[in-house]
Amino acid sequence: xxxxxxxxxxAWKDLLSEVRNRENISSMFFFALIVIxxxxxxxxxxxxxxxxxxxxxxxxxxxxxxxIGLGKSFLAEVHNDxxxxxxxxxxxxxxxxxxxxxxxxxxxxxxxxxxFPLFVLFFNLDVLEKFPQFLxxxxxxxxxxxxxxxxxxxxxxxxxxxxxxxxxxxxxxxxPIFIGAVEATRGVFNGDAFALYSHWIQLLVVFDVIFVIxxxxxxxxxxxx
Amino acid sequence: MILNRFIRWLGRYEGWFGGGAxxxxxxxxYMGLVTSPPDYYQGEVVRIMYVHVPSAKTSLxxxxxxxxGSIWYLWKRDxxxxxxxxxxxxxALFYVGTALLTGSIWAKPTWNTWWTWxxxxxxxxxxxxxxxxYLMLRTFLDDKEKEATFAAILAIIGFIDLPIVYFSVxxxxxxxxxxxMSVRGISFAPEMLTPLILMSIGSSLLFSYMLMVRTQxxxxxxxxxxKQGRLLSETxx
Amino acid sequence: MKRFYxxxxxxxxxGVIICLxxxxxxxxxxxxxxxxxxxxxxxxxxxxxxxxxxxGSLNRGGAGEPIQFTLSGTGAQVPVYYQGExxxxxxxxxxxxxYGRWNPEEQRIESETILxxxxxxxxxWAYLVTLIPMTLFLFNMERKVALLYIMIKEEKVYQSEESA
Numbered sequence: 292x293x294x295x296x297x298x299x300x301x302a303w304k305d306l307l308s309e310v311r312n313r314e315n316i317s318s319m320f321f322f323a324l325i326v327i328x329x330x331x332x333x334x335x336x337x338x339x340x341x342x343x344x345x346x347x348x349x350x351x352x353x354x355x356x357x358x359i360g361l362g363k364s365f366l367a368e369v370h371n372d373x374x375x376x377x378x379x380x381x382x383x384x385x386x387x388x389x390x391x392x393x394x395x396x397x398x399x400x401x402x403x404x405x406x407f408p409l410f411v412l413f414f415n416l417d418v419l420e421k422f423p424q425f426l427x428x429x430x431x432x433x434x435x436x437x438x439x440x441x442x443x444x445x446x447x448x449x450x451x452x453x454x455x456x457x458x459x460x461x462x463x464x465x466x467p468i469f470i471g472a473v474e475a476t477r478g479v480f481n482g483d484a485f486a487l488y489s490h491w492i493q494l495l496v497v498f499d500v501i502f503v504i505x506x507x508x509x510x511x512x513x514x515x516x
Numbered sequence: 517m518i519l520n521r522f523i524r525w526l527g528r529y530e531g532w533f534g535g536g537a538x539x540x541x542x543x544x545x546y547m548g549l550v551t552s553p554p555d556y557y558q559g560e561v562v563r564i565m566y567v568h569v570p571s572a573k574t575s576l577x578x579x580x581x582x583x584x585g586s587i588w589y590l591w592k593r594d595x596x597x598x599x600x601x602x603x604x605x606x607x608a609l610f611y612v613g614t615a616l617l618t619g620s621i622w623a624k625p626t627w628n629t630w631w632t633w634x635x636x637x638x639x640x641x642x643x644x645x646x647x648x649x650y651l652m653l654r655t656f657l658d659d660k661e662k663e664a665t666f667a668a669i670l671a672i673i674g675f676i677d678l679p680i681v682y683f684s685v686x687x688x689x690x691x692x693x694x695x696x697m698s699v700r701g702i703s704f705a706p707e708m709l710t711p712l713i714l715m716s717i718g719s720s721l722l723f724s725y726m727l728m729v730r731t732q733x734x735x736x737x738x739x740x741x742x743k744q745g746r747l748l749s750e751t752x753x
Numbered sequence: 754m755k756r757f758y759x760x761x762x763x764x765x766x767x768g769v770i771i772c773l774x775x776x777x778x779x780x781x782x783x784x785x786x787x788x789x790x791x792x793x794x795x796x797x798x799x800x801x802x803x804x805x806x807x808x809g810s811l812n813r814g815g816a817g818e819p820i821q822f823t824l825s826g827t828g829a830q831v832p833v834y835y836q837g838e839x840x841x842x843x844x845x846x847x848x849x850x851x852y853g854r855w856n857p858e859e860q861r862i863e864s865e866t867i868l869x870x871x872x873x874x875x876x877x878w879a880y881l882v883t884l885i886p887m888t889l890f891l892f893n894m895e896r897k898v899a900l901l902y903i904m905i906k907e908e909k910v911y912q913s914e915e916s917a
Contacts, residue, residue: 449662
């Protein structure tokens with residue numbers, strides 16, 4: 292049970308430090324808010340165009356949020372010289388990955404659930420009754436983004452130009468997530484039946500499963516030294 | 517180990533690989549440009565196939581080599597394998613770039629556009645970006661061992677990601693642009709197949725030759741650094 | 754280093770020779786001339802002439818009969834008398850390459866072969882884009898290997914333990 296305790300404690304530690312200083316979530320949130328403003332200035336948004344471009348806007352905003360938030364997920368450990376303690380933990384290193392991953396998923400989901408009503412408010416969307424579908428899509432896409440993002444964050448945190456390297460590594464690999472999430476979101480916006488866009492959600496789920504497992508296995512090598 | 521001995525044995529015949537590549541590519545070019553017939557629909561433009569298809573195939577082969585090499589490195593921690601992976605990534609980037617450029621040149625007369633979000637084109641573009649990221653990550657890390665491990669991890673993740681990218685783009689494209697610009701089947705005459713096979717063999721032989729030369733180059737660079745008294749691994753965070 | 758440069762010099766020479774052969778072959782068997790130049794020179798041997806079939810001028814006989822039409826360039830026009838198997842790509846307002854010779858008595862081109870406009874521009878670009886960088890890439894790597902061998906031999910800062 293040591294394994295699961297480690298996962299729980301690392302996720303708990305991240306949440307606790309977040310509750311105490313509110314650094315991560317607030318920076319993600321305000322950054323995404325600025326992105327929303329920039330988008331509303333950049334496009335002339337009449338109701339028909341909103342329907343067209345809204346899924347893209349939402350996922351670009353969330354993608355930037357992920358870059359801001361996930362890129363820093365190992366920074367505190369490096370600054371406080373805690374990586375060595377992680378290496379010394381007598382559990383499979385994948386447990387550390389899972390702990391961090393769960394923390395990141397929670398942060399992202401919190402930010403997304405705060406942001407989404409703001410999207411509805413600013414762009415006059417009429418979708419609040421479809422909130423469960425949106426939550427499902429946000430959930431599976433966020434799990435995929437966090438699975439890759441946590442791994443690449445651990446990779447790039449020890450690199451010299453980490454602010455540049457993190458998006459350069461993450462974004463090309465996350466292309467399937469963006470395609471799947473945008474298409475599923477578009478389906479919900481258009482009021483399609485669930486069966487019409489469920490294959491995108493299946494794609495996202497497959498992506499999540501593959502990359503959580505692969506990252507869990509491969510994380511062993513990152514903390515080797 | 518038997519595999520290492522096999523590679524050392526192969527290395528002795530480095531020149532044969534280069535010569536064989538030159539021979540195959542030479543004959544292939546002659547057959548492709550002169551003796552093979554033009555295609556019924558595409559005309560002479562079909563001759564781009566003889567450089568485009570082999571470079572695309574070889575870049576996928578190179579990425580497969582990179583994937584296997586990365587797993588092998590994580591398993592055995594052999595610095596020479598790491599050199600090989602580094603060399604493979606550079607050559608693969610070169611081949612992917614060639615395939616993208618020639619594909620773009622081929623697309624202009626056949627599809628009347630330089631670029632289309634075709635699944636194959638898109639996944640090659642993603643492959644290109646991944647390889648650029650791979651090489652950048654290597655330049656930004658100072659510790660050699662860390663560099664090798666992180667790069668290997670990135671290569672493995674990227675390899676697994678590639679088919680998912682391909683299928684997601686394919687689904688996405690069938691939704692947005694109906695396949696109006698799909699490749700019209702080139703009816704393969706045997707006169708066209710022979711130069712294509714020759715060019716493919718030549719291109720893979722050239723890849724092996726380049727791989728040997730480039731691995732040697734990276735190894736010698738590291739040796740020179742060691743000889744100049746620099747530490748092989750210096751940690752800087 | 755000398756052997757290295759000799760080898761690559763050989764490669765360069767062979768490449769240039771192949772390019773020259775290719776160009777000569779292109780001149781002999783593929784290249785074509787515009788109608789104005791053809792009317793100025795009126796060569797006696799058979800040549801390829803590029804032009805567009807004038808709309809309304811195409812006069813097909815029955816099966817096996819000769820076909821007559823007018824070919825136009827930017828300024829000049831010339832009548833063509835074609836005898837051969839029925840070409841699929843002969844249509845009005847289409848650019849074509851006519852392979853034939855000038856008949857001074859009838860003031861027309863007599864042709865037996867009609868070709869499409871060859872589109873080698875894209876093909877040659879694709880081959881140049883592939884072959885030139887490939888050669889440069891390989892050359893650079895081999896040169897660096899040769900240089901590194903020399904540098905390692907000359908590097909005296911660090912003595913290996915056996916020689917010390």
